[in-house]
Amino acid sequence: MKTRKFLLSENEIPEHWYNIMADMPNKPMPPLDPGTREPIGPEALAPLFPMGLIMQEVSPEKWIEIPDEVRNIYTMWRPTPLYRAYGLEKALDTPAKIYYKYEGASPSGSHKPNTAVPQAYYNAQEGVKKIVTETGAGQWGSALSFACNHFGIECEVFMVGVSYDGKPYRKVMMNTWGAEVHSSPSTLTAAGRKILADDPNSPGSLGIAISEAVEVAASDPNTKYALGSVLNHVLLHQTIIGQEAVKQMEKAGDMPDIVIAPFGGGSNFAGLSFPFLRMNFEEGKNIRCIAVEPTSCPKLTRGVFRYDFGDTIGMTPLFPMYTLGHTFVPAPIHAGGLRYHGAGVLVSQLLKDDLIEATSHTNPEAFEAGITFARTEGIIPAPEATYGIATAIAEANKCKEEGVSKTILFNLCGHGNFDMKAYEDYFAGKIVEHELTDEEIQASLALLNTPEID
Numbered sequence: 225m226k227t228r229k230f231l232l233s234e235n236e237i238p239e240h241w242y243n244i245m246a247d248m249p250n251k252p253m254p255p256l257d258p259g260t261r262e263p264i265g266p267e268a269l270a271p272l273f274p275m276g277l278i279m280q281e282v283s284p285e286k287w288i289e290i291p292d293e294v295r296n297i298y299t300m301w302r303p304t305p306l307y308r309a310y311g312l313e314k315a316l317d318t319p320a321k322i323y324y325k326y327e328g329a330s331p332s333g334s335h336k337p338n339t340a341v342p343q344a345y346y347n348a349q350e351g352v353k354k355i356v357t358e359t360g361a362g363q364w365g366s367a368l369s370f371a372c373n374h375f376g377i378e379c380e381v382f383m384v385g386v387s388y389d390g391k392p393y394r395k396v397m398m399n400t401w402g403a404e405v406h407s408s409p410s411t412l413t414a415a416g417r418k419i420l421a422d423d424p425n426s427p428g429s430l431g432i433a434i435s436e437a438v439e440v441a442a443s444d445p446n447t448k449y450a451l452g453s454v455l456n457h458v459l460l461h462q463t464i465i466g467q468e469a470v471k472q473m474e475k476a477g478d479m480p481d482i483v484i485a486p487f488g489g490g491s492n493f494a495g496l497s498f499p500f501l502r503m504n505f506e507e508g509k510n511i512r513c514i515a516v517e518p519t520s521c522p523k524l525t526r527g528v529f530r531y532d533f534g535d536t537i538g539m540t541p542l543f544p545m546y547t548l549g550h551t552f553v554p555a556p557i558h559a560g561g562l563r564y565h566g567a568g569v570l571v572s573q574l575l576k577d578d579l580i581e582a583t584s585h586t587n588p589e590a591f592e593a594g595i596t597f598a599r600t601e602g603i604i605p606a607p608e609a610t611y612g613i614a615t616a617i618a619e620a621n622k623c624k625e626e627g628v629s630k631t632i633l634f635n636l637c638g639h640g641n642f643d644m645k646a647y648e649d650y651f652a653g654k655i656v657e658h659e660l661t662d663e664e665i666q667a668s669l670a671l672l673n674t675p676e677i678d
Contacts, residue, residue, distance in 0.1 A: 226310060230472040232303035239290055242463040244498045244570060245456065246286035247505040250577055252569045253677070255541035256531060261675060264541055272441055272449040276346035280457040288460065294342045297374065301330040301337070302464065306472035311600035313620070320623040321478065322616060324636045325469045325496060326603070332397065334606065334638030335495055336367030336452055339461035343450045344371035354378035354447040356440045358408065358433030360488065361387050361560030361608065362394025363638055364452030369403035379403040380447075382410065382436040384563070385428035386556040393642045408433040415439050415537045427556040430489075430564040431536035438539045453489030453561075454534060454543075454568040462495025469633065470499050480511060480633035482619055486611040487515035487524060487582070488561045490568030496635040501579065513580045514619075515571065516611045518562050518590070520658035521554040523547055524575060524582035526665055531675040532566055542674055545572045549668035555658035557587050558646035559607040585614040586657045591650045593617050594640070606638040607646050 245251060254263040266278045273281070280288060290298075309322040327335035347355055355377055359365030365381040372379035381403050388395060388407040398405050408428045409416035415435035419426050426432070434451070441449035451458060466483075473479050483500050485493040497513040504511055517524055523546045532547040534540035547566040554563040567575075574580045585593075594610030596617065597603070605613060616634040623630050640647065649655055 226308070227476070228308050228310060230306040230475050232468060232471055234299050234303070236471060237295055237298055237302050238464050238467040239295070240287040241290060241460045242467060242499055242502060243283060243286055243288055243460055244501060246284060247502060248573065250573060252573045253544045255543050256675065258533065258538060258541060261542065268541065272438065274346045274350040274352060274448060276349060277343060277457050280460055281455060291342070291345060294345050297341050298464070303468045304329055306469055306476070308476070309601055312597060315596065315600045316617060316620050316624065318620040318624045319627070319629040320620040321629065321631045322620055323473070323476070323480070323631070323633045325465060325633065326636045327465065328603065328636065328639035331370050332363060332366040333641065334363040334367065335462060335465060335492060335635070336364045337370060338464055338495065339452065339458045339491065340364070340367035340371035341374070342461050344368065344375045344377055347448055348375040348377060352377060352448045354380065355450045356380040356437045356447055357450045357452065358382045358384070358430060358437045359452065360384050360430045360563055361606070362391050362398070362642070363561055363606070365403065365405065366394055366397040366401070368450055368452070369398040369401035372403070373401040380440065381405045382408040382433040384408055384430060384433050384560055385426065387560040390558065390645055391560070391642060397642070408436050410436060412436070413439045415539070418537070427553070429536065429553045431550055434535035435537035435539055438535060442539070453491040453564070454566070456570055458491050459494035459498070459568055459570055462491045463498050465495035465635065466497060466499030469496060470503070473633065478631050481630040482632045483511055483513045484516060484612050484615045484619070484632065485635040486562060486608045486637060487517045487567070488608065489564045489566070490571040492608070492635055492637045494568065494571060497580065501574070514615055515580060515582045516615045517582065517584045518557055518559060518611060519584045519586050520557055520660055521548070521563055521565070522584050522660065523565060523567050525584045528669060529572060529576055530672070530677050532672065533674070534566065543569050544677055545569055546575060548665060549672050551671050552668040557658065558643065558649070559590070559611065561608045562611065583615055585611055587655055588657055590614050591655050595650070603636065604640040604647070605636060606640045607643055609637050612637070
């Protein structure tokens with residue numbers, strides 16, 4: 225019988241997170257103060273984050289130990305399984321071998337608790353009573369709600385409006401774990417009121433929701449802010465995915481030629497790819513790592529590399545990133561976790577140095593891939609995950625055309641069990657391609673008055 229599932233035991237959960245910054249040939253440039261435009265140090269982040277996370281954000285150390293309490297909570301769903309996608313391979317009639325790491329077994333159904341738990345832990349260690357955050361499709365918000373509930377911390381979430389309306393059960397999940405959830409943009413903050421004054425029908429965006437959450441956190445000394453992607457410490461926590469996958473691929477007697485993951489701000493992609501990039505750095509391997517984004521929000525494939533704000537209003541520090549401009553509001557696609565204007569600093573630097581690749585797919589292409597996967601492998605993927613599947617299929621088809629066999633690994637970052645409205649829209653013919661013209665991108669970039677990068 226063919227081996228389909230590759231498992232690890234609880235004692236094989238990694239004991240450290242991997243900090244790719246230690247291995248990068250070119251270190252990222254520092255963040256800048258939003259007012260003075262001068263480089264900032266760790267102390268500037270103290271109003272928003274606990275010091276334990278700030279030190280991880282700037283750490284040069286290659287391996288950062290995972291606290292025992294965090295590791296014990298991880299055992300609720302980790303290690304996660306790695307599967308060989310025999311059904312998908314057969315349907316594609318490809319010589320490629322396709323594997324996927326499945327993160328949908330976590331309590332909230334995605335990879336997000338991998339960082340939500342340590343973020344809540346470090347806040348709890350410093351006596352924080354409340355955390356405020358944003359969420360796109362609701363996966364991050366539900367993960368942080370779960371983690372805050374575990375540590376007895378209040379949780380407040382600004383959920384992007386188009387997802388708040390379209391994914392009501394994600395909101396209910398957050399409520400079940402005790403979180404207070406608002407549709408963003410809201411009338412609760414100056415940032416939200418400004419957006420609504422300019423566009424009363426705004427669908428919202430992650431950048432807008434971040435502005436609202438940061439405003440609330442900055443105005444209350446007893447509240448801290450948490451981010452589900454983009455920042456270095458968030459990407460660090462997710463490397464537990466790739467470290468497990470390396471062990472599982474070894475158990476399978478294989479190793480990927482190509483590693484693929486969807487891309488919103490970076491946590492999904494970094495989590496799987498960074499430990500394989502370590503093998504490129506340390507062992508001279510040539511594993512291709514591909515970040516996949518929607519054509520409706522193409523910061524990696526059509527954006528510019530320069531300093532920009534992490535939020536829409538301009539309250540956060542300025543980060544060196546690939547961006548479409550912080551005022552860019554993406555089309556209201558169902559993959560809400562991918563609707564972010566910028567890219568994490570680490571991923572941006574790696575792309576600039578040609579150490580990773582980026583590609584994009586249209587909304588219909590992604591859903592078609594998701595349907596194919598569901599019908600061949602049985603799991604209904606989250607809308608975000610379908611973008612990675614689309615690239616895996618494209619690479620497998622390329623293998624067939626070229627008559628070569630390669631090993632492909634992608635991150636199935638979560639299930640779509642709470643996203644059935646998206647699939648209902650697909651079968652009703654409502655999933656359409658969102659054309660984003662060069663003129664629209666240039667108009668957004670023209671509004672930037674942030675420092676350029678040589």
